[in-house]
Amino acid sequence: DAMVIQNPRYQVTQFGKPVTLSCSQTLNHNVMYWYQQKSSQAPKLLFHYYDKDFNNEADTPDNFQSRRPNTSFCFLDIRSPGLGDAAMYLCATSTLAGPYNEQFFGPGTRLTVL
């Protein structure tokens, strides 16, 4: 089944220790998104890629970076995690090829910062 996969599902890191979260997709969608979702809150868009074009939200901290080496994979790098970065990180994809612009979400990676 075509899907959005996130690894790992749970990630524990130490304060200030860089961490990378991974997302892959088999949908061949050209747009990939990273969201941060804190407990009982709405997902907050961090940035997205349209193909290789990177689009950063204005209020996304510099501590968050992203890479998309190819269509299938996208990475979220947190250079120096703080306690406030503990959250669920959601990856999503979409395509402009069809009539609908819905986003397909992965299961998320829950990040704990000690």
Added chain:
Amino acid sequence: AQTVTQSQPEMSVQEAETVTLSCTYDTSENNYYLFWYKQPPSRQMILVIRQEAYKQQNATENRFSVNFQKAAKSFSLKISDSQLGDTAMYFCAFMKQALYNNNDMRFGAGTRLTVKP
């Protein structure tokens, strides 16, 4: 900027009954999409139903239907014959129509729905 408001942080319903979740939004756009996403506990977010703003007919997907009132900027979700598996966080989302870059999806704060046996 578009904003999405869900005024009911929590709701509950008895199994087999009907419940309506409210959503309002603010936009100056004429062409856009509206969505309801469901996020069960510890599970991924999935699309429940979508509505194109240019369509007057309300979308329906099995037990799920919407009441789309464009002039009032209202987009409520009705769940009929509620099932225990409907227990989840429900997010209303707005996306403006974009030809090049459809990044502009905004979520409401969510409504936590509990279906009671």
